[in-house]
Amino acid sequence: MMMKGLYEAHLPVSDLKASISFYEKLELTLAHENERVAFLWIEKGKSWLGLWKADISTIPYHPATRHVAFQIETSSIEQIKEWLMEKGISIHPMFGFSEEQQPLVLDNPPQFHAAIYFIDPDGNLLECIAPLEIDAGEHHEMMTFEDWERKKHPFID
Template sequence: MMMKGLYEAHLPVSDIKASISFFEKLELTLAYENERVAFLWIEKGKTWLGIWKADMSTIPYHPATRHVAFQIETSSIEQIKAWLIEKGISIHPMFGFSEEQQPLVLDNPPQFHAAIYFLDPDGNLLECIAPLEIDAVENNDMMTYKDWVRKKNPFID
């Protein structure tokens, strides 16, 4: 296969400096900055995020223009909420699931993911997502990650 992964994604922001500070809290590393754009490494040499000073930061949210999902290890999905909150980042209610109910499990057959949502300073929707099951054969409704774990392991409290 020629394609090896996603190299970059871009978001509109109103204040480059404030956005750099926010993404550095998420442990992204500044690679380049000028008055209209900055690039931050997610994984140096492999993946980065471009943030652009643009009026588009005020248009209503739509996932096609103002959404980035960061892949995380499945084993860290339960720790991610505490990690974000410790950094002063609030969990954003999504799909009818409150902060308390996240992480949640997305019902995107045939692949299921655990996810937790939050906003950057401009209201761009950010997501930490971890694969749970690939090529799943059953259909599921969206549920909390805790309910997913109970469903897969009924003997665990």
């Protein structure tokens, strides 16, 4: 296969310095910066995020233009909320699920994912997402990760 993964994604921002500072809290590393754009490594040499100083940062949010999902290890899905909150980043209510109810499990067959949502200083929607199960063959409603775990392991408490 020729395609190996996603190398870069880009977001519009109003203040490069403030945005760089925010993304450095997420442990991204500044690779390049000038007066109109900054690139931060997500994983050095493998993927980065471009932040562009642009007036379009004021356009209403839409996932087609202002959304990035960071993949995390499935084993860290239960720690990610605390990790974000320790950095002063609050969880963003999503799909009718409150901050307290996240992480949640997305109903996107054939791949089920656990996800948690938050926003950057410009209101760009960010997500930490972890793969759970692929080709499960079943459809389910969105649910909390806690409910997913209970459903998958009904005898463990």
